[in-house]
Amino acid sequence: MSDGLGLFLAVTLGDIVPAAIGVYAAYWAFSIRRALSGRIYRRHALWLGAVCVIIQVGLPLASLPSSSFVATLGINLLVLALLVFVFAFVDSIVPVARRSDPRLRGILHWEKVRFVLWGDLALAGIYLVYNAINPTFGSAGWGAVIGFPLFMLPFIVGAPVILIGAIRSKDYVLRASLEWFGGRLAVLLLSGALLSFIELIILGISAYNASFSYPALVFVPGNILGAYCLYRSARSLAPTSRLPVTHH
Amino acid sequence: MKRGLVSSGVSSLDKLLGDGYPDRSTILVVGPPGIGKEALGYWFTQSGLLQGDFCLYVTRLPVREVLQDERAFGIEGQRVPFWLAGDGGQVKLDVGDLAHLSFNIKEILRQNAGRRVRVVIDALSSLLMLNPPETIYKFLAQLFADVKQYDAVLLATLEEGMHKPEVLAAMQQLFDGSLELRLYEEGLRVVPLLRIRKMRGVPPQPGYFNFAFSRGGMEVSAYV
Numbered sequence: 001m002s003d004g005l006g007l008f009l010a011v012t013l014g015d016i017v018p019a020a021i022g023v024y025a026a027y028w029a030f031s032i033r034r035a036l037s038g039r040i041y042r043r044h045a046l047w048l049g050a051v052c053v054i055i056q057v058g059l060p061l062a063s064l065p066s067s068s069f070v071a072t073l074g075i076n077l078l079v080l081a082l083l084v085f086v087f088a089f090v091d092s093i094v095p096v097a098r099r100s101d102p103r104l105r106g107i108l109h110w111e112k113v114r115f116v117l118w119g120d121l122a123l124a125g126i127y128l129v130y131n132a133i134n135p136t137f138g139s140a141g142w143g144a145v146i147g148f149p150l151f152m153l154p155f156i157v158g159a160p161v162i163l164i165g166a167i168r169s170k171d172y173v174l175r176a177s178l179e180w181f182g183g184r185l186a187v188l189l190l191s192g193a194l195l196s197f198i199e200l201i202i203l204g205i206s207a208y209n210a211s212f213s214y215p216a217l218v219f220v221p222g223n224i225l226g227a228y229c230l231y232r233s234a235r236s237l238a239p240t241s242r243l244p245v246t247h248h
Numbered sequence: 249m250k251r252g253l254v255s256s257g258v259s260s261l262d263k264l265l266g267d268g269y270p271d272r273s274t275i276l277v278v279g280p281p282g283i284g285k286e287a288l289g290y291w292f293t294q295s296g297l298l299q300g301d302f303c304l305y306v307t308r309l310p311v312r313e314v315l316q317d318e319r320a321f322g323i324e325g326q327r328v329p330f331w332l333a334g335d336g337g338q339v340k341l342d343v344g345d346l347a348h349l350s351f352n353i354k355e356i357l358r359q360n361a362g363r364r365v366r367v368v369i370d371a372l373s374s375l376l377m378l379n380p381p382e383t384i385y386k387f388l389a390q391l392f393a394d395v396k397q398y399d400a401v402l403l404a405t406l407e408e409g410m411h412k413p414e415v416l417a418a419m420q421q422l423f424d425g426s427l428e429l430r431l432y433e434e435g436l437r438v439v440p441l442l443r444i445r446k447m448r449g450v451p452p453q454p455g456y457f458n459f460a461f462s463r464g465g466m467e468v469s470a471y472v
Contacts, residue, residue, distance in 0.1 A: 027436075035431050035438040037461045039320045041282025100281065100410065102343060102374035104308055104334060170377050171281060173409035238280045239409050240431045240438055243456070 014220040015060040018227035022056020025049075025231035032237045040095045045237050047089035048181075052230045054085045055184070073132035080125045083151060087121055090158040093178070097165030100174055107161050107168075117154040124150045173239050180233035184226045191222030254366070254401045255299070257291030260468040261442075264457065269425060270448045274392050274402045276419060279429030283440055284461055285405040286314075287321050288427070289368040291466060292403050293329050296366040303329035304356055306369040308343050311336035322463030329368075330356065343374045346387055353391060357398040365400035372419075373407040381415050388422055424448040429459070441471055 029049030033042050062078040064071075094110045127150055130137055137143040166178045253268035262268045269275050269292075277285045289305070296303045307314055311333045318325070331337025332352060339352055357365060376384050395402045406419055408430070420426045426445040431438050441456040456471040 028438075031436070031438040032431065035440045036282040037284035037287065037321075037440075038282035039317070096281070099309075100407075102308075102377040104374075170410050171407070173280065238282065238431050240433050243432045243434065243441075 010220065014223050018223040019057045019060065021224070021227035021231055022052045025056075025227070025234040026052040028231070029234040029237060032234070032240075036238065040092070040099070041238075044089075044092040044096050047085065047092045048177075048234055048237060050085045051089045052234060054082050055188075055230065056227050058082055069132060072135065073129070076128040076132045080128050083121055083124060083154070087117065087154045087158065090154070090162060091118075093162055094165055096174060097162070097169045100171035101165075101168040102170055103168075105168060107164050108157075110161055113157060117157060120150060120153050173236060177233050177236035180229045180236055183229035184233065187222050187226035187229060191219050191226075194222075195219060254364070255295045256288065257293070257295030258288070258466045258468065261288075261466070264444065264453070264468060265447060266450055269401050269403070270450075271401065272396045272399060273424040273448055274395055274422075275404070275425040275427065275447075276423035277403065277405045277427045277429065278408055278416060278420065279405075280408045280431065283429045283431065284321075284459070284466075285429055286317060286370055287461055287466060289370060289403055289405060290318050290321055290323050292366060293368055294323055294325050296364075297325060297327040297329065299364075301364040301366050302360040303366045304332060304353070304368070305329040305337075306332045306341060306349075306353065306367065306371055307337075308334045308341055308371040308374050310334055321461060322465070332356070341371065343371055344378055346375065346379055346383065349375075350387055350390060354394050357394050357400060361398055363399075365398055367395065367400055367402040369402065369404040372404045373410050376406075376411055376415065376419075381418065385418070385422065392422075420445060425450075432456075439471075442468060 026049040029045050029052060033045035033049065036042050036045060058078050058081060062075050062082065064075065066072045066075050091114055094107055094114075098104060098107060127138075127143075127147065131143070131147075138147050162178065166175055169175055252271045253266070254271055255268040256262055256265065277288050279285045293303045293305055305314070311331050312335075314333070332339045332341050332349075334341050334343075339356075342348060353367070357367075372384075375387070379387075391402070394400075404423070406416070408416065411419075425447040428443040428445055430441060430443070432441050440459060442459045443456050444450070444453045446452070457468050458471045459466060459468045461467075
C-alpha cells in the first residue's frame with residue numbers, strides 16, 4: 001500500500017466517517033429540540049447539537065497546518081467557536097441538572113460564576129485573534145504563559161460543576177446523556193495521549209510531523225467510537241418511543 | 249361550559265374531554281422533562297383566575313422561575329395564583345416536610361371553602377424521590393379526599409425518566425384522569441404526542457393527538 005493511499009484511508013476513516021456520524025447526532029439533537037417546549041431543555045439540546053458538529057467537523061479542520069494569515073485566523077476562530085460551543089453546552093446543562101435534583105440545589109454558585117467564565121472566554125477570543133495577527137505572541141513571553149489557563153479555566157471550573165449536577169440529578173435520561181458525552185471526552189483524551197506516546201516515545205517524532213502519517217491511524221477507532229458516543233448522547237436527550245402500529 | 253366540568257384552559261383539549269376536566273377530580277400529567285407538562289398547569293391556572301376561581305400553585309421552584317417559564321409560553325397574566333413555593337410565595341414549600349405540606353394545602357382549601365378551587369402541583373416527582381412511594385400514596389389519598397370535599401380540581405405533573413415504571417403505573421391508577429405527553433419517533437422525525445390514558449366520565453380514547461405550543465396557547469389535534 002502506498003503512503004498516499006494509506007493517508008487517504010486515514011483521513012477518510014479518521015475524519016470523514018466520524019464527521020458524518022457527528023452531523024447525524026446533531027440532526028437528532030435538533031429534532032428533539034424542536035419537539036421540546038421547555039426553554040432550558042431546548043437550549044440544552046441546541047448546544048449539544050452544535051457541539052456534535054464542532055467536535056466532529058470543526059476539530060479536524062482546526063488541526064490542519066496553516067501558513068497564511070487568513071488560514072491561521074480561520075483556524076483560530078474555529079478554535080474559539082469550539083471553546084464557546086462547548087462552554088455554552090456546559091452552561092446549558094447546569095439549570096437542567098438543577099431542576100432534576102429533588103432538592104433543587106444550586107451548584108457552586110454557577111449563576112454568578114458563569115459570568116466570570118464567559119468573560120474569560122471573551123478574553124480568549126481576543127487572544128486568538130491577536131495570535132493570528134502576531135503568531136509569535138502565543139509561543140513566547142507572557143502570551144505563552146496565559147494562553148493555556150485562559151482557554152482551560154471555564155472547563156476546569158465547569159467539569160466539577162457538571163459532575164456534581166450529574167450526581168445530584170435523579171433524571172436517569174439526563175445522566176445517560178452526560179455519561180455518553182463523558183465517554184466522548186475520555187476517548188478524545190485517551191487517543192490524544194496514545195498518539196503522543198507513539199510519536200514521542202516510540203517513533204521519536206513531533207506531533208506536527210506525524211499528524212498526517214501512519215501514527216495518526218491510532219485516532220481512527222477512537223474518533224469513530226467518540227462520534228458514536230456523541231450520537232448516543234444526542235439520542236439520550238429525551239426518552240423517545242416508537243408508535244405502536246395499531247395506534248389509530 | 250357544561251355543569252360539572254372545569255375548563256383546562258386549552259379550548260382544543262376541552263373539546264376532546266367533552267368540555268373540560270371533571271369537577272372534583274384529580275388529573276395527572278406524565279411526560280419527560282421539557283415536553284410542556286407545566287404549560288397545561290399554567291393554562292389551567294390562568295383559565296381559573298379569569299373565571300374568578302381560587303387557584304393554588306404548589307411548586308418547589310422559586311416563583312420568579314415559574315413566571316419566567318410562563319412568559320416563555322406567552323402567559324403574561326395580571327392575576328396571580330396563591331403560591332406555595334420553594335421561594336417567593338405566600339407560603340414556603342419544603343419538599344422534605346410532607347406533613348407540613350399536607351396541613352398547608354388543607355388549611356388553604358378550608359379557608360376558601362365555598363369557592364371553586366383549582367390546585368396545580370409540580371412537586372410530585374421531588375416528593376416521590378424524597379419519600380417512600382407508600383408514604384406518597386397515603387399523602388395523595390388524604391389530598392384527594394380534601395379536593396373532593398372542598399369542590400376543587402387538582403392537576404399534578406410527574407416527570408418520566410425519574411421513577412420506576414411500577415411507580416408511574418401506580419400513580420396513574422390513583423388519579424381520576426391521566427394525560428401522557430411523550431416523544432415518538434416517526435422515521436427520522438421526533439413528534440410530541442398527547443394521549444388521554446383515562447378520564448373520569450369520558451369514554452376511553454385510544455388515539456394519539458398532536459400538540460403544539462404557540463404564544464397564544466396550546467393546540468391539540470388528531471394525529472393522522
